[in-house]
Amino acid sequence: MSEIAANISVDSRDQELPSAMTVALVQLALACGGFGIGTGEFAIMGLLPNVAQTFSVTTPQAGYVISAYALGVVVGAPVIAVLAAKMARRTLLLTLMLIFAAGNISSAMAPTFESFTLLRFVSGLPHGAYFGVAALVAASMVPAHRRARAVGRVMLGLTVATLLGTPFTTFFGQSLDWQVAFFSVGVLGLLTVVLIWFYVPKDRVSAEAGFLRELGAFRRPQVWLTLGIAAVGYGGMFAMFSYIASTTTEVAMLPETAVPIMLVLFGVGMNAGNFIGSWLADKSLLGTIGGSLIYNIVVLTTFSLTAANPYLLGLSVFLVGCGFAAGPALQTRLMDVAADAQTLAAASNHSAFNIANAIGAWLGGLVIAGGYGFAATGYVGAALSFLGLFVFAASLRLERRDRSAQAV
Secondary structure, eight states: OOEEEOSSOTTOOOSOOOOHHHHHHHHHHHHHHHHHHHHHHHHGGGTHHHHHHHHTOOHHHHTHHHHHHHHHHHHHHHHHHHHTTTSOHHHHHHHHHHHHHHHHHHHHTOSSHHHHHHHHHHHHHHHHHHHHHHHHHHHHTSOGGGHHHHHHHHHHHHHHIIIIIHHHHHHHHHHTOHHHHHHHHHHHHHHHHHHHHHHSOEEEOOTTOOHHHHHGGGGOHHHHHHHHIIIIITHHHHHHHTTHHHIIIIISOOOGGGHHHHHHHHHHHHHHHHHHHHHHHHHOHHHHHHHHHHHHHHHHHHHHHHTTSHHHHHHHHHHHHGGGGHHHHHHHHHHHHHTTOHHHHHHHHHHHHHHHHHHHHHHHHHHHHTTSOGGGHHHHHHHHHHHHHHHHHHHHHHHHHHHHHHHO
16 A cells, blocks of 8 residues: 555645545545445434334434434544544544444444433544544645545535435335444445555654644634634524424425425535535635635525425525535635644534534524524524624634734
8 A cells, every 4th residue: 555644734745646546546435434424414313203212202302312423523523633643544534433333333232212322422423533534634645726626525425425325224214123224324334444444545643743733723713713614604504404394394385295305405405515615615715615605695595585485495405505515615724724733623623513503403493483483594594604704704804914924
């Protein structure tokens, strides 16, 4: 196997770049892991009634396992990134996927609801760190002007999971047994381990690598501002998506059979956004982030205004899914602003998106409880994206100030 240097800036190109075939195989292996993680994260949402029946709890109580997984992501991403600072990235990826596979297979065999909830927390721990490290590995193997596209191909596994993995796993979980879904996800994790073992090159750990250097990421204001853009500005997508089933049946007055169609449209939109956004980010990183925030304000407002029309609802759901265009851009931006503490910053991006998920769903629920209706979640999302613009503006202002100071 060829070697690539780890724990160095992705802008450094001291080593010879690998062949196109090597890069493609690495991206395939890493995307497979993303597909498994995405499928495991979202499949539970369609299986909550089945889980509730098995463990004799209510469906809302069964929903705690979703929160447990999200908590695992938020906690695991920064903690693992810091503790594994001296570990080679290939070794870390293998370890993370083994934990993920074991957590999901064990989830399928959990004897009690309490143990199942704990195992979902464990399964969520590798999530953020995996995507962060995978993005760094993919970006380090291509020229600087193709980094965002490399990151986008890794994240393609996650977006394809929303389109194919989650619906199929949910279908078989409902038709056979919900445990089959988690066992299948565990098998995907083991498959990823095999692919990483054979295709991801070995890497060297920098002598300066360590947990103190990684913690240095949080001393950089631009890291916090970029994470803030993700946590605040992109909560709007989740505010809408969390209640899309009820919006479909109670606002557009469509039958329940139309809900999967809306989910597919959202998944198609995410894949389109990931593809277009990663291409745009390689052209203009900051322009893609700022432009996507403005885009989200427009499409989420349109969602609220047109939700009662079935055809326009479907179009709006697709367009909101396209808002995922900022995903590769934000991941790449964190690589730039984190300097020599990239692992922690990149991993924390997924903690920020899970915080966005929680904020969006919570604020959307408050608006619905206040009697404004399910369609009003779009207005909540537009407001969050508008607030995200202020965080983005603060980041731009700080960057310009730093450039001016360096020029003096």
